[in-house]
Structure formats: structure tokens, C-alpha cells
Amino acid sequence: MSKALDSFLSRNLDELKSKGLYNEIDVLEGANGPKITIRGRQLINLSSNNYLGLANDARLKAAAVEATEKYGVGAGAVRTINGTMDIHTELEKKLARFKGTEAAIVFQSGFNCNMGAISAVMTKNDAILSDELNHASIIDGCRLSGAKIIRVKHQDMEDLREKAKEAKLSGLYEKIMYISDGVFSMDGDVANIPGIVEVCKEQDLISYIDDAHGSGVMGHGAGTVKHFGHAKDIDFQMGTLSKAIGVVGGYVAGSQDLIDWLKVRARPFLFSTSLTPANAAACMEAIRIMEEDGSLHDKLWENGRFLKAELKKLGFNIGNSETPITPVIIGEETLTQKFSRRLIEEGVYAKSIVFPTVPMGTGRVRNMPTAAHSREMLEEALRIYERVGKELGVI
Structure with missing residues (x-):
């Protein structure tokens, strides 16, 4: 290894570890379900995006095997x-x-969608x-994309309106998107x-919604845009096939027309091998299940509401979540990491989320209850949360 690279890596890795910002990667010994096994220990899993439990569903497995054959x-x-089947x-x-x-249009990952779709339409002139x-x-x-990026205050429609007006009045841009x-x-x-939708129509903005965590969760599974009845009003609806x-x-x-354009201009689509047939088949089976049976969707929300209410009763700061995603906001990064480690030691796998994923000083343990969790699992997780919270002075 070059001396320059060795110095860069050792210095910066040590700094991350000293600040509580270094993330250890754990290896699962088996499926990613409501309970997981790590280093021979079974833990209640509250860190998965497998919202509906479909990653382990026998029907999806069967569809994948059939397509592989x-x-x-x-x-x-x-x-x-000739990779399109x-x-x-x-x-x-x-x-x-x-x-x-x-x-x-289907991409190999949600990350690829955003890398490919945005830059296929927006340019340095936008x-x-x-x-x-x-x-x-x-x-x-x-x-x-090379476009001018203008930050808008979180969920602030008036700030969006004013910044859209400023961008249009400047005359500097051919197109303007809100994402x-x-x-x-x-x-x-x-x-x-x-x-x-109101501001984008008023200001003639291209609208783009990344519904990675809304697909399968909002709108009876069809997503956040469908939930509000605006499927015809949003230009880009992006979603993942890896979560719900x-x-x-x-x-x-x-x-x-948009999809036809992305098929000839979105670089991850053009230069990456197609999604495997097994994955495509399993995705179709998941969609069929969601369309025909709402029980998993309903169980997900039931579990989410229960966990949120009980954590709040215990005195934890759970923020303002409107979905099953349930953050427990600790604040300081080192304490957040310690809190997560203690949960894992006691039997709950809930990973810490710290800077740069969230702003400095807002470290949290993010809980993702799923349709596959039983009430007994969640009650046990809450007992452990109470014990660790009191031990570390969080509650």
C-alpha cells in the first residue's frame, strides 16, 4: 500500500472511531426476518426494511425458483x-x-434509479x-446531473414557492425540478x-417523489402519491423493490414518453446487466399479494402504532414519525452508539444512525417494526428498551 493511502486511511478511521461515527457491519447467519442470528445469538430484529415480511415468504421463493428454472x-x-426478457x-x-x-422502468437498485433518472432529464442548464x-x-x-442544486427547507411549501419564483425570475434555467x-x-x-402538486403546477416545476419507504406502506401499498390521490400529477414516481x-x-x-426517454438516456439502465429473472418473478408475486390481500399492510401499521405508543409512554423521544418507522432520538453520537450496543447485548438488534446519515447531534436508534413481528416480540423489545434506557439515563 502506498504511504499516502496508508496515512489517509489510518488517520481517518481512527478519527471516526474516536467520535463514535464508525459503523461496525454485522453478519447475519440466516434469513433477515423478525428474529435474526448474529454470532450464534438470536435477536429481535428492528433494523430491517423488510416491512411486510415478504423477503422470506414461501410464495416469493417458489416464484423465484420457477423463474430460475x-x-x-x-x-x-x-x-x-438482449438482456430484456x-x-x-x-x-x-x-x-x-x-x-x-x-x-x-426497472433498475438494478433504488440508488441507481436516482443516479440515472435525474441526470437523464436535468442538465447544467437546469x-x-x-x-x-x-x-x-x-x-x-x-x-x-450538473444542475444547480437549491436546498429547500424541510417540508416548507412557502420556502419552495419562493425559491421556485426566484429561480424562474432569474432566467438562468431551462427547466426546474422539485424533488x-x-x-x-x-x-x-x-x-x-x-x-x-399545488406549487409544482403553479410554478411549472417538474415533480419527482422518491417513495422508497412509502411503497408497500402508504396508499394500501401503492405508495405515498397514490395515498393522496395524485398519481396523475407527479411526473416521476420512484420506488424500490428491496424494502416492502x-x-x-x-x-x-x-x-x-418519460419511460421511453429513460430507456435511452439513463446510464445505469444502459450499462448494467438486467435484474435477474428470479428477482423479477419474486417482485411480481409480491405485487400480486399486496393487490389481493391487505392483511400484511394492516399488521405492519398495527405493530408500528403499538411500538410508537409504548416507547412514548416509557419517556423516549420518538420525534414526529407518521409511519411505522420509529426513531428513538438520543442526540450525542457516542451515547447513541453505546445505547445501540447495549440493546444488542440484551437481545434487540436496533442499529444506531449517526452523522453523516443524520445531522450532528441528532443520533438515533431507528426501529423498523414489520408485519412479521408478533406482539410478544415487540413487548420483549420494549422491556429491554426500558431497562437500557434507565441504565444509560436516557429515560
Whole structure:
């Protein structure tokens, strides 16, 4: 290793560890379900995005096996050469119907969606108004586009309106986009979709909603935009296939013209091998389940409401979440890391989230109850939370 690289790595790794900002990666010994096994210990899992428990569903497994037998384990090429199979186009049609749009395009990940879709439409001649708490993939996608990035106060429609007016009056930009998460993953609050639609129509803004944590959770599963009845009013609906749907990948839903453009200009789509046939089949099975049976969706919300209410009763600061995402806000980074470690030692796997994922001084342990958790699991987790909270002086 070069001396310069060795010095850079050792210095900066030591600094992260001293500040409580270094994240240890744990290895699961088995499936990512409501309980997980790490280093031989079984823990109640409150850190998964597997909202509906579908990642371990026997029906999805069967669909994946059947597709593998028919198509093989990989598509063998990028979508634009000969990697597009009928199973990919079938998935895109199902997603478009599910989201209430004309068409959809599937990417290999949600991160790829934001990297590819934003930069396929926005250029250095444009401006992007971006909520200040947007996900890292949105931030990186905006940077990659070369457009002027204008931060908008979180969920502040008046600030959005004023900054949109300023950008238009400047005459510097050909197009202006507003982009926001649908559900904000660190706080669990929900985007003001009606307000966004109103301002975007008024100011002729391109609208883009990243609904990674809303798909499968809001709108009876169809997402935050559908929840508010604005499927026809938002230009880009982005979502993932790796959270509530339980598999892997991402998608953008919108007009046929938009999807046709992304298929010839979104670089991750053009230069990455297709989603595996097994993944495509499993995703379609997940969508079928969500369309035909709302019981998993209802159980997710029941568990989320219970956990939130009980943590609040214990005296924890759970912020202003409007969804099953339940942060326990600790504040100082080192204490947050210690709190998470003690939870894990006692039997609850709830990982700490610290800077730069959240602003400095707002460290938290983020809890993700799922439809697969039993009431008994959540009650045991709450007993451990109370014990650790009192031990560390958090409550």
C-alpha cells in the first residue's frame, strides 16, 4: 500500500472511531426476518426494511425458483442489447398498473434509479429544488446531473414557492425540478404531496417523489402519491423493490414518453446487466399479494402504532414519525452508539444512525417494526428498551 493511502486511511478511521461515527457491519447467519442470528445469538430484529415480511415468504421463493428454472440465474446482458426478457416487461407493466401510471422502468437498485433518472432529464442548464433532508441517493443524483442544486427547507411549501419564483425570475434555467422523499427514512414523516402538486403546477416545476419507504406502506401499498390521490400529477414516481416488496431493485413510474426517454438516456439502465429473472418473478408475486390481500399492510401499521405508543409512554423521544418507522432520538453520537450496543447485548438488534446519515447531534436508534413481528416480540423489545434506557439515563 502506498504511504499516502496508508496515512489517509489510518488517520481517518481512527478519527471516526474516536467520535463514535464508525459503523461496525454485522453478519447475519440466516434469513433477515423478525428474529435474526448474529454470532450464534438470536435477536429481535428492528433494523430491517423488510416491512411486510415478504423477503422470506414461501410464495416469493417458489416464484423465484420457477423463474430460475425457466430463464436461468442471470439475464446475460444489459437491457438494451438482449438482456430484456418478457419477465422484465411483464414486471414493468404490473408496476405501472399498481402505481396508476402509463409506464414504468426497472433498475438494478433504488440508488441507481436516482443516479440515472435525474441526470437523464436535468442538465447544467437546469435547477433542482431539493428538500434539505432528502436521501443520499437523491443528493448524488442531483450532483451527477450538473444542475444547480437549491436546498429547500424541510417540508416548507412557502420556502419552495419562493425559491421556485426566484429561480424562474432569474432566467438562468431551462427547466426546474422539485424533488422530495415520499416518506423520510430517518424521521418517518410523510411528504405534503397535495402541497407539492399545488406549487409544482403553479410554478411549472417538474415533480419527482422518491417513495422508497412509502411503497408497500402508504396508499394500501401503492405508495405515498397514490395515498393522496395524485398519481396523475407527479411526473416521476420512484420506488424500490428491496424494502416492502422484499426483493431487490428499483423503478421509476410515469408517462410513456418519460419511460421511453429513460430507456435511452439513463446510464445505469444502459450499462448494467438486467435484474435477474428470479428477482423479477419474486417482485411480481409480491405485487400480486399486496393487490389481493391487505392483511400484511394492516399488521405492519398495527405493530408500528403499538411500538410508537409504548416507547412514548416509557419517556423516549420518538420525534414526529407518521409511519411505522420509529426513531428513538438520543442526540450525542457516542451515547447513541453505546445505547445501540447495549440493546444488542440484551437481545434487540436496533442499529444506531449517526452523522453523516443524520445531522450532528441528532443520533438515533431507528426501529423498523414489520408485519412479521408478533406482539410478544415487540413487548420483549420494549422491556429491554426500558431497562437500557434507565441504565444509560436516557429515560
